[in-house]
Amino acid sequence: MLSKNLLTKLNEQITHEFYSAQYYLAMAAYFKKEDLDGFANFFIVQAEEERFHAMKYFEFINDQGEEAIITGFKDPKREFTSAEEIFSLALEHEKLVSSLINDLMNIAQEEKHHPSIGFLQWFIAEQVEEEASMSRLLSLVKRVGEQGHGILMLDRELAARTFNPAAE
Ligand SMILES: [Fe+2]
Ligand SMILES: [Fe+2]
Numbered sequence: 001m002l003s004k005n006l007l008t009k010l011n012e013q014i015t016h017e018f019y020s021a022q023y024y025l026a027m028a029a030y031f032k033k034e035d036l037d038g039f040a041n042f043f044i045v046q047a048e049e050e051r052f053h054a055m056k057y058f059e060f061i062n063d064q065g066e067e068a069i070i071t072g073f074k075d076p077k078r079e080f081t082s083a084e085e086i087f088s089l090a091l092e093h094e095k096l097v098s099s100l101i102n103d104l105m106n107i108a109q110e111e112k113h114h115p116s117i118g119f120l121q122w123f124i125a126e127q128v129e130e131e132a133s134m135s136r137l138l139s140l141v142k143r144v145g146e147q148g149h150g151i152l153m154l155d156r157e158l159a160a161r162t163f164n165p166a167a168e
Contacts, residue, residue: 002064003111009104010061010116011069016100017054021047023076023093030080036151038159039083042137046090048163053123060119082146087138094134098127 002010028043061068080086101123108116137154144150 002066006107006111006113006116007066009107010057013104014054014057014068015071015073016097017050019073021050024050026076026078027086036155038155042158042161045161045163052165083141087134087141091134091138094130098131101127
């Protein structure tokens with residue numbers, strides 16, 4: 001049984017995760033326009049992961065005997081000027097999501113709600129990876145710059161990313 005507060009916050013997290021998916025898809029659209037298909041692929045896969053995250057909350061709420069609430073949200077930013085800008089925004093966004101998940105965990109722990117604590121543990125670990133991956137790419141993009149051979153090498157690396165829910 002979920003408390004009203006925990007249920008509200010878990011439902012809000014569905015929206016945050018779907019919003020993340022839209023935000024990353026907007027970033028993918030920028031890279032597509034720039035003909036950096038590998039970078040676009042990275043963010044398309046990222047968007048798929050975020051929808052997968054949203055559905056994990058959706059299923060958990062249902063498994064707890066409650067009804068998931070699906071809402072709309074504001075349009076994501078879509079005017080981008082560089083890969084560096086995008087990765088610094090993506091890192092900032094992942095840090096925000098981490099703080100929301102930490103808040104959720106704090107509530108679950110205060111309420112000693114063990115099913116939620118167990119469920120949220122996966123997300124705590126996932127956020128460590130999400131932040132590390134955006135941070136690494138931000139640093140690489142800064143190092144190679146926006147033009148030239150380096151960015152094309154990175155583009156090739158990012159083209160290989162695939163969505164693998166079984167490994168999630
Ligand atoms: Fe997520
Ligand atoms: Fe994420």
